[in-house]
Amino acid sequence: MKSLATIFFTMAEAARVHQAENGERYELIFGSIKDERDLSRQVALIEGMVAAGDAIVIAPADSKALVPVLRRAVRQGVVVVNISNRFDAEVLAAGGVTIPFVGPDSRTGSFRLRSCLPLIPTRLAASHWRRSAAPG
Template sequence: MAIQRRLLLIISFFAVAVSACNDASKQSSSAISASADAQKLPASNKTKKIALVLKTLTNPYFIEMETGARDAAKNLGVDLVVKMASQETAVEQQIQLVDELIQTKIDALVIAPSDSQRLVPILKKAQLAGILVINIDNQLDAATMKSQKMSPVTFISVDNQTSSYQSAKFIADQIKAPGKAAIIEGIRTSENARMRTVGAERAFAENHNLKLVAKETGNWKIDEAY
C-alpha cells in the first residue's frame, strides 16, 4: 500500500505540473491530496518537458519515486528528465543541477529539495525564468521563501509528523517497564526530518516508562545511522 500511495502521489504531481504549465500564474501554496482525478489532463498540442530532481538514488524511497515518475510520464505523455545528487547531503550539487536545468528551458521543475532553506534562491531563479516549480517530499522553508520574495509553490507530500508519531507509538506501546529511547534523525535542516522528530518525541513522551536520552543525526545515510 505504501508503494501504491507513493506512485499515486507521483502521478498527482505530474498532473498538477502539466496542467499548470498551461497557466504558470495559477500556482497554489496548498498541499495537494492524491486522487485518481488528478490523472485527467487538458488537451495540449505541446509535449511538456518536466524535470524531476531527487536527493539521490541510493535510498530505496527515491528509487520507487523515480519508477513512479517514469510510469506517470509515459501515461501522461510528458518528456521527463530525471536528475539526482550523489548523496542526500550534497546540497550544492543539487543546486548546480537545478541551475543547469534552468538553461535547458524546461516547462516545470519537480523537486525533493535536500535542504529546506538553501535551495530557495536557485528555485526563485527558476521561477523568474518562467519555470513552474513543484515542491515534493521535503517542504521549502516558508520564512526563507518570504525573505527571498519567492512566489508560493505547490507542495505535495505525506503528513510526516503523523506518520512518525504512529510508527514511534507502535514501538513505545510495546515498552511496559522503565526503559530508554533514542532517536536517529535525518538531515536537521530538512523540514520533513524535523517533523518526523517532533512526531517521534510526542509518541515517546506519552509512555511514562520511556525516557528519551539521545538524539543524533544519521543524515539519511544507512551507514552513518548504523
C-alpha cells in the same frame, strides 16, 4: 530528485512508467545527487533543468539553501513543485516566492505518533527502539 536511494527509486520508476505511457505529452529529465550533503550538485542540476524545461519537481537536500536558485527558476516562468522535504516557509516568504508542497505533514504525523507511543507494549517498543534512559 534528492537522491536515487530508497523511496526515490520507487518515485523515479513510477514517473518513468507514466512518461512512457504519455511520451508524446512531455519529456522527463532526471537528475539526482549522491546524498543529502551534495548541495552544489543539486544547485547545478536545477540550473541545467531551468535551461531545459518548463517544470521542476524537487525533493530538496536543503530546505533553505536551494530557495534562491529556485526563486530564479520561478521568475523565469518554470513551475516548481516541492516534494518530500518542505521548503522553509520563512525563507520562501523572505525571498518573495511561493513553491507548492506535495507530501505528508511530517510534523503533525510525529505529534500524533508521540501520543500513541504510550499505548505500545513495552516489549514491542523495546524490540524496535533503543531506550536512551531507564523507564520510570
